[in-house]
Amino acid sequence: MSTTTVTETPTKVATKIEGDYVYFHYDGRFGERRKVLTGEEMKSTFTEIPIIDVGGMFSEKLEDRMKVAKQVAQACEDVGFFYMKNHGVEQKLIDDQWKIMKEYFAMPLEKKMEHYIYKNKDLKGYEPVHGARLDDTKPRGDRKESFLNSYDPEYDPVPPTLSEASKRMMNLNQWPAEWPEFKEQIMAYHSRFITLARQLTRCFALGLGAEETALDKLVDAPNTNQKILHYPPQDPDIKDDTGIGAHTDFTLFTILNQDKVGGLEVLNANAHWVPAAPIEGTFVVNVGDFLMRMANNRFVSTVHRVVNESGKERYSTPFFFSPNLDAVCLPECCSADRPAAYEPLTVGDYYELRHSMQRHRFKTRGIGQ
Numbered sequence: 001m002s003t004t005t006v007t008e009t010p011t012k013v014a015t016k017i018e019g020d021y022v023y024f025h026y027d028g029r030f031g032e033r034r035k036v037l038t039g040e041e042m043k044s045t046f047t048e049i050p051i052i053d054v055g056g057m058f059s060e061k062l063e064d065r066m067k068v069a070k071q072v073a074q075a076c077e078d079v080g081f082f083y084m085k086n087h088g089v090e091q092k093l094i095d096d097q098w099k100i101m102k103e104y105f106a107m108p109l110e111k112k113m114e115h116y117i118y119k120n121k122d123l124k125g126y127e128p129v130h131g132a133r134l135d136d137t138k139p140r141g142d143r144k145e146s147f148l149n150s151y152d153p154e155y156d157p158v159p160p161t162l163s164e165a166s167k168r169m170m171n172l173n174q175w176p177a178e179w180p181e182f183k184e185q186i187m188a189y190h191s192r193f194i195t196l197a198r199q200l201t202r203c204f205a206l207g208l209g210a211e212e213t214a215l216d217k218l219v220d221a222p223n224t225n226q227k228i229l230h231y232p233p234q235d236p237d238i239k240d241d242t243g244i245g246a247h248t249d250f251t252l253f254t255i256l257n258q259d260k261v262g263g264l265e266v267l268n269a270n271a272h273w274v275p276a277a278p279i280e281g282t283f284v285v286n287v288g289d290f291l292m293r294m295a296n297n298r299f300v301s302t303v304h305r306v307v308n309e310s311g312k313e314r315y316s317t318p319f320f321f322s323p324n325l326d327a328v329c330l331p332e333c334c335s336a337d338r339p340a341a342y343e344p345l346t347v348g349d350y351y352e353l354r355h356s357m358q359r360h361r362f363k364t365r366g367i368g369q
C-alpha cells in the first residue's frame with residue numbers, strides 16, 4: 001500500500017492518496033468503500049473546501065440572505081463541507097469552551113469513566129481513547145476521547161412547549177455533579193449553537209428552493225448533540241491507529257470548531273483526502289446523512305476522518321444538529337428527474353436504529369462506533 005502526497009491542479013491543496021480503496025462508515029453502514037482513482041480515471045471533483053462569508057445570513061434584506069443561501073447550497077451539492085466565516089459567535093464563549101475542554105480531559109481516567117457512555121440509556125457521557133472504531137481497517141480504533149451531551153429543553157433560547165414526560169425523555173445527559181461550572185459552560189455554548197444552527201437551517205431551506213421558514217417547525221425541539229474531543233498524538237509508525245475513522249455524520253448538519261493543530265480530512269469523489277486545515281475565525285460545516293435524505297441526495301453527506309500525526313494534542317468540538325419531527329424529502333427536492341430516493345423516516349426512528357447498531361457492535365465486538 002503506497003501513501004503519496006500530491007498537489008492537484010488547478011488548486012494548490014495538498015491532497016493525500018492512499019491505497020486502492022478507502023473504507024468508511026456511511027449512513028449507518030460499516031465497511032463501505034470507494035475506489036481510489038488516478039490518471040485518466042479521475043472524475044471532476046472538489047480539491048478544496050470553500051470559505052463562505054455567512055455575514056449576509058443575519059441581514060434584514062432577503063437578497064443578502066439569498067446570496068449566502070446560494071453559495072451554501074452550491075457548496076453542499078459539490079463538496080458537502082464549507083468553512084463558515086463571520087458566524088457571529090462571541091470569542092469569549094469560544095475561549096471559555098477551549099479552557100473547560102482541556103480541564104475536563106486532564107482529569108484522571110477513573111473520574112471520567114464514572115460517566116462512561118455505555119452506562120447511559122441514551123449513550124451520552126464519556127468515551128475513552130480507542131473506545132470507538134469507525135474504520136475496520138484500523139483495528140486499534142480511534143485515538144480520541146470524548147464527552148457527549150444532548151439537547152436539554154431548559155437551555156433552549158426559544159424553549160418549546162413540551163410535557164414533563166417528553167422533557168425527561170429528551171434530557172438523559174450525565175454531568176460531573178461536583179463541577180457545576182462544566183455543565184454551565186457546555187450548555188451556554190450549546191444554547192448559542194442552537195440559535196446559530198436554526199439560522200443556518202433557514203439558509204439551507206432557502207438554498208433548497210423552499211420557503212425560508214419551511215424547516216422551522218422541524219427544529220423547534222431539535223435533536224442536538226455536542227461533543228468535546230481530545231486527540232492525543234498518533235505515532236505515524238502505528239498504521240492500525242487513526243484519530244477518528246472515516247465516516248459520515250448522522251445529523252442534519254454539523255458545525256465544528258477545531259483548534260489550530262489540523263488533521264481533519266474530507267474524501268472527494270476520486271477517494272483522495274482533501275485537508276480541512278484550520279482557518280482562524282471560522283467553523284467547518286458539513287451536511288449530515290439526515291439532510292442528505294431530506295434534500296433527496298441533492299446535498300451530499302461527505303466522508304471525513306481525523307489523522308493526528310502532528311505530534312501535538314488536538315482538541316475540537318462538533319455541534320451535531322438534527323430536527324425534532326418526522327422528516328421527509330422536501331417537495332422542492334423531488335421531481336420526475338429526481339424521484340424520492342428514501343422512504344420517509346422519523347428522526348426518532350433513525351436515531352433508534354443507529355443507536356441499536358452501535359450497541360450491537362459494542363456487545364458483539366467489544367467496541368463502540
Ligand SMILES: O=C(O)CCC(=O)C(=O)O
Binds near residue numbers: 249
Ligand atoms: O474532530 C474533528 O475535526 C471531526 C470530528 C468528527 O468528524 C465527528 O465527531 O463526527
Ligand SMILES: [Fe+2]
Binds near residue numbers: 247248304
Ligand atoms: Fe464527523
